[in-house]
Amino acid sequence: MKHESIETNSGLLIVLTLIVISIGGLVEIVPLYFIDDTVETVKVDGVDTIRPYTPLELRGRDIYQREGCYTCHSQMIRPFRDEALRYGHYSLAAESQFDHPFQWGSKRTGPDLARVGGKYSNDWHVRHLVAPRSMVPESIMPNYPWLLDTPLRYKDIENRMRALKMVGVPYSETEAEYNANVERFGKEVADMLDINYATENLVKQAQTGNYDLDNTDITEMDALVAYLQVLGTMVDFKQFDEGYFATFR
Amino acid sequence: MSEETQKQAVQTTGHAWDGDLQEFNNPLPRWWLWGFYATVVFAVIYWVLYPAWPVGKGYTTGAFNDIEFTTADGREVVSHWNTRALFYKEMEEARTLQKPYLDQLKAASYREIAVDRDKSAFAYSMAKVLFADNCAACHQAGGAGIIGQYPNLADDSWLWGGTYARIEETIRKGRHGFMPDFADSLTPQQIDDVATYVLSLSGIEVDAEQAARGKAIFTGPEGGCFACHTREGTGMAALGSANLTDSIWTIADVNGAEDLAGKKAAVRAVIANGVKREMPAWENRLNDTEIRILTFYVHQLGGGQ
Numbered sequence: 001m002k003h004e005s006i007e008t009n010s011g012l013l014i015v016l017t018l019i020v021i022s023i024g025g026l027v028e029i030v031p032l033y034f035i036d037d038t039v040e041t042v043k044v045d046g047v048d049t050i051r052p053y054t055p056l057e058l059r060g061r062d063i064y065q066r067e068g069c070y071t072c073h074s075q076m077i078r079p080f081r082d083e084a085l086r087y088g089h090y091s092l093a094a095e096s097q098f099d100h101p102f103q104w105g106s107k108r109t110g111p112d113l114a115r116v117g118g119k120y121s122n123d124w125h126v127r128h129l130v131a132p133r134s135m136v137p138e139s140i141m142p143n144y145p146w147l148l149d150t151p152l153r154y155k156d157i158e159n160r161m162r163a164l165k166m167v168g169v170p171y172s173e174t175e176a177e178y179n180a181n182v183e184r185f186g187k188e189v190a191d192m193l194d195i196n197y198a199t200e201n202l203v204k205q206a207q208t209g210n211y212d213l214d215n216t217d218i219t220e221m222d223a224l225v226a227y228l229q230v231l232g233t234m235v236d237f238k239q240f241d242e243g244y245f246a247t248f249r
Numbered sequence: 250m251s252e253e254t255q256k257q258a259v260q261t262t263g264h265a266w267d268g269d270l271q272e273f274n275n276p277l278p279r280w281w282l283w284g285f286y287a288t289v290v291f292a293v294i295y296w297v298l299y300p301a302w303p304v305g306k307g308y309t310t311g312a313f314n315d316i317e318f319t320t321a322d323g324r325e326v327v328s329h330w331n332t333r334a335l336f337y338k339e340m341e342e343a344r345t346l347q348k349p350y351l352d353q354l355k356a357a358s359y360r361e362i363a364v365d366r367d368k369s370a371f372a373y374s375m376a377k378v379l380f381a382d383n384c385a386a387c388h389q390a391g392g393a394g395i396i397g398q399y400p401n402l403a404d405d406s407w408l409w410g411g412t413y414a415r416i417e418e419t420i421r422k423g424r425h426g427f428m429p430d431f432a433d434s435l436t437p438q439q440i441d442d443v444a445t446y447v448l449s450l451s452g453i454e455v456d457a458e459q460a461a462r463g464k465a466i467f468t469g470p471e472g473g474c475f476a477c478h479t480r481e482g483t484g485m486a487a488l489g490s491a492n493l494t495d496s497i498w499t500i501a502d503v504n505g506a507e508d509l510a511g512k513k514a515a516v517r518a519v520i521a522n523g524v525k526r527e528m529p530a531w532e533n534r535l536n537d538t539e540i541r542i543l544t545f546y547v548h549q550l551g552g553g554q
Contacts, residue, residue, distance in 0.1 A: 004264055031303030079336035081343055086382050088534065090336065119534065121527040124387055127398065134395070136386060213525070238533070242320035242337065249300070249331035 037248040040094040042235055047186045050234045052098040052169045053227070054192045055157050055202035056209075060227025062160070063220050064103075067144060074105030075114040075231065088115040089237050092245060098169050110141060115232030122211050125225045147221040148212060157198045171195050299330055351538055359413040362545055369545075376546030379539055383531070384547075392550045396502045398526075403550045406497040410486035411554035417544040423530035426489050430523030431472070439466055443474065444516035448503070450482045451496040453512065500524055 006013055032038045042050050053061060064070070077083050079090040091114045096102045120128070127134060130148055132141040161171045172178040173195045181190035192201050203218065205226065212221035262272040296302065299311040310329035317327050318338040328334035350371045354362060362368045381390065388394050392402035400408055408426070409419050431440060445455045446463025466472035468480055475482075477490035484492040491499060498504060501515035531540065547553075 008266075031308070034306060035303060035308055036306045037308075079333050081336070081339045084336070084340070085378075090333070118529055119383070120386060121529055123398075123525075123527060128386075137389075236533075241324070242322065243318070243324070243326045243328065243334070246326075246328050246331060246333035246337060249333050 038093060039097050040092050040245055040248045042092065042094050042240075044236065044239050048184050049236065050092075050094050050097065051185050051189045052164070052171060052193055053230070054205055055154070055161065055198045056205040056223050057227045057230050058160060058164075059152060059154055059157065059202070059220075060223035060225070063147070063224045064227060069113075070103050070105065072107075072109035072141070073103075073111065073113045074108050075103035075112065076105060077112055077114045083112070087112050088232065089235075090245075091232075092235065093248075095232070095235065098164075100164060100167050100169065113228070113231055117229045117231040117233035122209075122225055122229065123213060125228055126212050126221060129221065129224065147224060148219055150220045152206070152218045152220050152223050154199065154202050154218070157202055158195050161195045161198055165195070354541065355538060359541075359545055359548070363549065372542045372545050373549075376542045379535070379543055380546060383535065384543070387528075392547070394499070396498070396505065397500050400499050401497075401551075402547050404497055405552055406492060406495055406499070407486065407551070407554065408484075408491055408499065409489045411548065411551065413544055413548055413553070415486060416547050416553065417540060419528065420535075420540050420543055420547070421530065421532040424489060424526075424528040426524055426526035426528075428477070428490070428519070428524035430521060432521040435466070435472060435520070439471070440517050440520050441513065443467055443472055443520055444513045447482070447493050447516050447520075448509075448512055450494045451503075453503075453509070455509065 006016060042048065052058075075091070075096070077087045077089070077091045084090060091104075095114070096104065124135060126148065128136070129144045131143050131145070132139040161169075162173075165171045165173070170177070170181060170184070171193050172181050172190065178190060178194055181193050184190075185193070191197070192205075194201075206218040206222045207215055209222070209226055211223075211225035211229070212219050260274045262274045265271050296309070297312055298314045300308055301311065302309045314330040315327050316330055316334040316338055317325065318334060318341045319325055320337065321340075321344065326334075326337070350368075353368055354372055357365070357368060362372055380388075380392070384392075387399040388402050389399075394401040394403075405411075407415070409415055409424055431443075435443070442459055442463035443466050444463070446460045446467050449455045449457075449460040449463075467474040467478075467482070477488050478484050478493055479490075482493040484490040496504075498515075501512075501519045503512045503515050506512040506515050535543070
């Protein structure tokens with residue numbers, strides 16, 4: 001191809017420019033899909049402890065995204081001492097392997113939430129989401145009072161799980177998929193990942209979890225608090241030697 | 250004339266647009282060219298020293314650039330260069346610097362920390378940060394809590410006990426504060442009577458006759474309040490039941506109410522609705538030393554027992 005024909009044909013020039021630029025991205029990203037260590041192995045007694053979200057947590061995550069929580073809160077603790085002291089163990093790639101899209105970020109208007117699960121009581125979360133300044137006087141977070149009054153819509157939960165299954169999240173629909181999940185996550189977790197019982201599981205978790213302190217109905221608050229309370233809790237770091245996760249990098 | 254000479258000295262790329270539009274083919278400036286070669290050399294050195302190229306299912310991990318660190322439990326680890334190993338190295342350095350102080354705190358009893366100025370100053374400054382990161386969201390920055398929701402740690406009243414051992418247990422295991430609701434088991438009149446009696450326990454002037462009726466319910470089988478709050482109303486730290494005689498109100502905002510009716514309404518609401526409070530457990534989130542330091546800090550906040 002002659003130099004002149006490229007320079008005099010803007011369409012061709014654009015296409016070739018895009019190809020050249022994308023090579024830079026591709027050589028950095030593509031190998032990660034083939035390297036074994038990209039996603040850490042986190043097994044305790046031969047069982048994966050990092051699991052996909054339960055139906056209720058999944059709806060909570062949807063609401064987290066709908067309300068734009070990610071615009072102020074990241075979910076990625078970097079391996080620095082100051083971050084570890086404030087937020088806890090640095091985040092693993094494995095911990096966001098079922099996140100589509102992931103919630104990493106580098107801009108923190110609010111604190112990082114990667115390990116917020118279990119840090120506060122359900123009660124605190126409910127009050128804080130309804131009126132953040134009643135708990136943290138200096139907070140600039142907006143109020144989200146409607147979460148407590150809005151019934152959770154979950155009649156499409158099966159389809160939401162199917163959509164995620166298409167991009168690789170191991171929710172199960174067939175017997176074989178279920179058995180594979182039992183093998184991988186244990187029976188208790190596999191039961192929660194079964195699309196055929198999604199509605200049942202969602203209702204049961206909302207009612208037994210007492211997330212919004214009111215068991216008479218299932219609100220968006222139930223889902224969001226259930227999601228917040230599971231963040232960063234799936235890895236018990238006491239089970240692993242310090243330095244173990246450095247071997248993956 | 251000089252323009253003519255320049256044109257002749259520099260070659261053109263050879264193509265012409267619009268008839269006479271030509272392009273000089275100037276050589277790259279020297280400084281730029283050598284700068285470019287320098288980046289190439291830098292890249293090659295980088296490939297050798299740092300993780301760089303994907304190879305099959307792995308990658309080159311870099312050579313001559315290992316990081317050595319000692320873990321918290323004393324194992325020596327050598328790792329190829331990566332940011333996580335750097336992090337452990339950073340943690341180790343901080344640990345080494347803090348070790349002399351932390352060792353002293355570990356070995357000393359709480360009382361010894363309290364009377365030693367160096368030890369208590371170190372514990373105090375470390376605890377302030379820990380408290381702000383982990384406790385202040387509920388108990389507020391100064392530990393004063395929120396009336397009705399989260400207990401005040403800065404007063405001299407301890408729901409679950411104010412000794413070092415009890416405070417440490419509270420932080421370690423968390424607490425579930427619970428009082429049943431009496432809306433169904435007592436009539437509104439009875440609830441009002443009990444509320445009146447409870448107010449009288451803290452020395453608030455109330456109708457003596459009504460308080461006596463309330464006392465009968467409080468100490469009798471109907472209310473059964475005494476089972477947790479004791480017959481005298483002083484509460485039990487083992488159950489986290491409040492002392493009702495000390496004028497300190499953690500849930501009903503009695504002191505914030507303007508008149509007797511308001512005070513009664515505040516207490517009535519607690520009796521009718523019950524209490525359900527939860528403090529999370531921290532033993533998996535904080536290490537033993539951190540819990541110790543926080544215990545010391547919380548204890549001195551309220552002048553513990």
